[in-house]
Amino acid sequence: MTDITETAEWSALAEHHAEVSVRHLRELFAEDPERVGRMNVTAADLYLDYSKHRVTAETVRLLTALAGAAGLRERIEAMLTGEHINVSEDRAVLHTALRLPRDARLVVDGQDVVRDVHEVLDRMAAFSDRVRSGEWTGHTGKPIRTVVNIGIGGSDLGPAMAYEALRDYADAGITARFVSNIDPADITRVLDEVDPEQTLFIVASKTFGTLETLTNAKVARQWLVERLGDDKAVARHFVAVSTNAERVAEFGIDTDNMFGFWDWVGGRYSFDGAIGLSLMVVVGPERFREMLAGFHAMDEHFRTAPFEENMPVLMAMLGVWYTDFFGAQTHAVLPYSQRLARFPAYLQQLTMESNGKSVRADGVPVIAQTGEIFWGEPGTNGQHAFYQLLHQGTRLVPADFIGFAEPFRDAAAEGGEGMHDLLTANLLAQTSALAFGKTADEIAAEGTPAAVVPHKVMPGNRPTSTILAPKLTPSVLGQLVALYEHITFTQGVVWGIDSFDQWGVELGKVMANQLTPALTAQEPQDGAPDPSTAALVRRYRALRGRRV
Numbered sequence: 001m002t003d004i005t006e007t008a009e010w011s012a013l014a015e016h017h018a019e020v021s022v023r024h025l026r027e028l029f030a031e032d033p034e035r036v037g038r039m040n041v042t043a044a045d046l047y048l049d050y051s052k053h054r055v056t057a058e059t060v061r062l063l064t065a066l067a068g069a070a071g072l073r074e075r076i077e078a079m080l081t082g083e084h085i086n087v088s089e090d091r092a093v094l095h096t097a098l099r100l101p102r103d104a105r106l107v108v109d110g111q112d113v114v115r116d117v118h119e120v121l122d123r124m125a126a127f128s129d130r131v132r133s134g135e136w137t138g139h140t141g142k143p144i145r146t147v148v149n150i151g152i153g154g155s156d157l158g159p160a161m162a163y164e165a166l167r168d169y170a171d172a173g174i175t176a177r178f179v180s181n182i183d184p185a186d187i188t189r190v191l192d193e194v195d196p197e198q199t200l201f202i203v204a205s206k207t208f209g210t211l212e213t214l215t216n217a218k219v220a221r222q223w224l225v226e227r228l229g230d231d232k233a234v235a236r237h238f239v240a241v242s243t244n245a246e247r248v249a250e251f252g253i254d255t256d257n258m259f260g261f262w263d264w265v266g267g268r269y270s271f272d273g274a275i276g277l278s279l280m281v282v283v284g285p286e287r288f289r290e291m292l293a294g295f296h297a298m299d300e301h302f303r304t305a306p307f308e309e310n311m312p313v314l315m316a317m318l319g320v321w322y323t324d325f326f327g328a329q330t331h332a333v334l335p336y337s338q339r340l341a342r343f344p345a346y347l348q349q350l351t352m353e354s355n356g357k358s359v360r361a362d363g364v365p366v367i368a369q370t371g372e373i374f375w376g377e378p379g380t381n382g383q384h385a386f387y388q389l390l391h392q393g394t395r396l397v398p399a400d401f402i403g404f405a406e407p408f409r410d411a412a413a414e415g416g417e418g419m420h421d422l423l424t425a426n427l428l429a430q431t432s433a434l435a436f437g438k439t440a441d442e443i444a445a446e447g448t449p450a451a452v453v454p455h456k457v458m459p460g461n462r463p464t465s466t467i468l469a470p471k472l473t474p475s476v477l478g479q480l481v482a483l484y485e486h487i488t489f490t491q492g493v494v495w496g497i498d499s500f501d502q503w504g505v506e507l508g509k510v511m512a513n514q515l516t517p518a519l520t521a522q523e524p525q526d527g528a529p530d531p532s533t534a535a536l537v538r539r540y541r542a543l544r545g546r547r548v
């Protein structure tokens with residue numbers, strides 16, 4: 001395997017970087033009146049303006065050539081057709097199959113994937129309809145009003161983010177809550193606020209072996225049985241989403257009430273399948289299917305569009321450009337929608353668990369920097385917090401601004417007419433200020449005292465993408481998520497890594513299990529892994545009033 005940094009395309013970009021990195025966006029715009037008309041792309045309902053990036057037409061040509069040199073076209077095909085591209089776990093990677101239409105055909109490793117996917121979707125839909133209509137009741141005969149999703153990582157962040165994004169579409173009077181952390185504060189906060197007779201727990205875990213989820217699920221089960229006074233209540237108040245039927249049964253959930261998926265769906269790529277059950281119960285199967293159609297539309301764009309017009313490829317390669325050539329350390333995602341408040345957190349798992357790797361798929365250490373660090377908050381909240389650093393700090397932080405033409409509902413009736421336009425005006429103002437800034441001359445010309453001028457200079461030349469969509473519908477959410485999935489995939493291909501395993505999270509889990517007795521045993525124990533940890537164990541035990 002040739003390292004990407006050893007290709008002619010990489011060297012060409014390194015040379016080109018020396019020329020482009022000294023240019024200001026002001027100049028790039030001034031010398032090319034066609035720039036805005038050229039540097040945009042549409043995919044399904046999403047419009048991307050990437051003209052405010054520190055690139056020229058030549059940069060785009062070189063970046064897409066690099067994607068080609070990495071074998072991106074072949075790797076896309078390999079993923080979509082079920083090759084075992086997750087090499088360290090010897091698995092296919094087929095989250096795109098979760099949204100294939102019913103009449104598509106895909107057989108992988110002898111399995112009719114499309115038939116299986118739709119079988120599960122149909123069971124989910126039938127179950128959701130029963131819960132939504134009130135036909136499925138709790139143990140005492142009352143309808144379900146709250147679903148509590150118990151899961152963590154991909155079994156939490158996806159459904160929690162999507163629920164928040166689409167909760168305006170809830171039309172059956174059912175709300176969702178999400179419990180993930182092993183911190184007892186998480187589950188108790190929810191249990192304190194829900195009615196046991198009208199609550200359905202969805203225990204969501206791909207492996208059904210995750211400590212946090214199983215612990216929280218046990219707590220919820222005990223709470224329920226105590227409140228309803230009958231073990232049999234569990235059957236009406238607990239369902240499971242998992243790939244592991246045996247463990248679901250061991251836990252005491254009837255596998256008739258289990259919704260399955262497969263090892264070729266990574267946890268962080270799973271909420272468009274059974275892991276999205278809580279969302280489907282809230283918004284209904286029809287909306288859920290609209291979301292899947294949105295995912296699929298972006299999949300098709302990714303599969304078919306030439307790289308220079310391919311939204312995920314362009315955004316991925318811009319990320320590579322800043323990470324590997326400009327040395328950018330992080331990447332901000334700034335949705336101008338309160339409904340996307342959890343989107344940055346969701347993207348953190350998607351991108352960082354996927355691409356936070358330092359060896360290539362063949363086990364050889366990487367040379368390039370990998371794994372963009374994503375972070376962000378909804379606009380305008382971020383503006384009043386960290387945008388100062390984006391505008392005037394010493395670091396380069398490329399940012400994605402995501403906006404919508406229409407809100408789900410405005411606040412006109414409440415006297416808030418025009419609020420949404422104000423929100424959008426803020427988005428546009430920020431990207432313009434970041435790109436073009438304000439010079440010392442312009443500031444001095446406003447009569448600013450000379451000593452203050454340097455403090456007010458806005459350097460500009462800070463790159464942003466602007467994604468604009470008509471409205472945050474289920475379909476648009478699907479498109480957005482698929483966009484970032486494919487950005488993540490493309491970057492993984494360029495860096496030559498396995499984006500679909502996550503071995504780096506395992507050691508900590510094992511050590512936590514080993515350390516628990518050291519914290520809880522009546523007598524102090526040896527065996528802390530290092531002197532610092534041993535001292536912290538003693539301190540913790542002392543604070544808890546235990547013998548040291």
Ligand SMILES: O=P(O)(O)OC[C@H]1O[C@](O)(CO)[C@@H](O)[C@@H]1O
Pocket residue numbers: 152153154155204205206207208209210213267268353502505
């Ligand atoms: O769905 P599970 O098997 O409970 O796993 C939860 C999460 O834990 C991880 O394996 C990381 O520890 C994630 O990849 C996954 O999404």
